[in-house]
Amino acid sequence: MQIASLPQQTVQGQDAALFDYAKRIARKPEGRVAVLLHLSQLTPDNRREDRLAVAIGHFGQLVQDFEGQRFHLAGGDIVFACKGARLQSIEEAVTRLRYLFADDPLTRGDGFGTWYVMEQDHAAFLEMAYRRKELDVARRRLSQDAHDQAGETEGRPLTPFQLAQLEDALANTDLSAIVRNQAVCAIAPGEAPQIAFHEIYVSLEDLARTLLPGVSIAADPWLFHHLSRTLDRRVLVQVSHDNARSDRPFSINLTVGTTLSPAFRRFDEVIAESLRGRLVIELQAIDVLADMSAYLFAREYLRERRFKICIDGVTHLTLPFIDRGRLAADLLKLQWHPDMAAGLPDGAADDLAERVRAAGTAGVIMCRCDGPEALDFGYRLGVSVYQGRHIDALLARRD
Structure with a gap:
């Protein structure tokens, strides 16, 4: 989550x-x-x-x-x-x-x-x-980015009373109607996308619209962090039921704390053996940096159980502070933003490309790609794996 x-x-x-x-x-x-x-x-x-x-x-x-x-x-x-x-x-x-x-x-x-x-x-x-x-600079920038993104969501902030109501409702709600999956694809210039795996996630917009209309459930970081743990547990149950026996590789976005929980151990026990080494656990960069000791413990556990690790929530502004090699993560998701193509100062695009190369182009996924300009810019950086609405459209066109 x-x-x-x-x-x-x-x-x-x-x-x-x-x-x-x-x-x-x-x-x-x-x-x-x-x-x-x-x-x-x-x-x-x-x-x-x-x-x-x-x-x-x-x-x-x-x-x-x-x-x-x-x-x-x-x-x-x-x-x-x-x-x-x-x-x-x-x-x-x-x-x-x-x-x-x-x-x-x-x-x-x-x-x-x-x-x-x-x-x-x-x-x-x-x-x-x-x-x-x-x-510390990285922590602050990631926190500000997340705060800005939460501020873009319209609606009244979630209250503690509404959080309690929401958690009670989630305990008895079938999440299948709001669980989504989106393909992560390798795309070479001029060629059709090839699916690497699917990310499985909960649509927060649909969750709020269904259970708390007019409320922004991500506006209060304290309450949302608490809610994330509850959602993680419910998503793990849902995924275990729907996907764990499937042979199709997928990823799920969890908090670091969830990966160390009994709920995750139960999930680990039921996934198909054929998924070992192909299933990706996505962890938010801000969550990783908030408690490095917990991340290091979780990383060793996940690697021992043959999960791949992806650091999510990285922007072109925070990439300089996220060392994928030092974190020993398999993948890193870099969020596309129109500023990357239109608003970078002279030389900044080259610097960004160098940082992507330093992170390892084969391990970088450009996500939130809503238009063809995202791919064009990604190719300039050396990125070959993409995710987003534009990729969904290319897949639909291919099929």
Whole structure:
């Protein structure tokens, strides 16, 4: 299920401040030490705001005494940096922090923190800070894109009371009337489309029109994220009934959390063995970036069960921040927008083509292709796989 936006669970803005700090100390790194605490990898119970607030406070005295700075990063990690403090004093503070989370598996290995002694590790520290800043920029852009798309949907925002009503209705509703499928096709210039697989999805417009007329169910990101989980479970049941024994490859769009749920395990148990290695799980980029530790866990599980992974919800503005190789995803969906052909500044199209090549043209799908100009531009980028209404029309013409 596609999600409109995710609630921000951490302080914003300190990723950029960390990068500024890393650049500022480059000329005089002597005596400076930093530790990156990987608190984003704690279990959900231990990532509660009250516990993280205690964690941040652990370095209060060191901050006062040794030009210390704390950075609470958007993903949930914390960086503490200072000058002139004894390494033992910092290690003692980190040890006390380990005790705070002693019941968490993260504290039992070497993954709790990464140390940087600036005289020898400044280059690595600067690279880490740069990557964190870029990741935060990507999160923000994806969130804004999703917010803008949700804002385009007409109707009153969904309320908590209506959400409860909707979830009750979904429990007893046959979704077959609002489940759609759309072909994803390989298309060479001048040739007919060849179907690679079909995406199965719920039409949100039809869902709202059927159950809550006049209401925009995607307008409130908090409520829509909650609704997405319910829809995911119902879609998995529907797909299991209609498609799991089919030999036709397909994709479904789920939240990261759903892939780790009992509902998904039940779905996994009933799909045809012939679909192994051919069934695609689409995950929204904003969902992936919101909780990288959950994504990494889900990725390993999906790969073990021989599902392909597709990162969805990527635009030409956010593509520079999504590294398909680093995410180890099989596919990436790049959304077509008319601005890509008409509104890009000089050189931007070439830069976009280079980024598509870096992502691997064979693994990039251009989606939302509503007209022939999408294919024309996609060919310029080297893209060969497409999805959208124009592709549907080409298929109908072929048949």
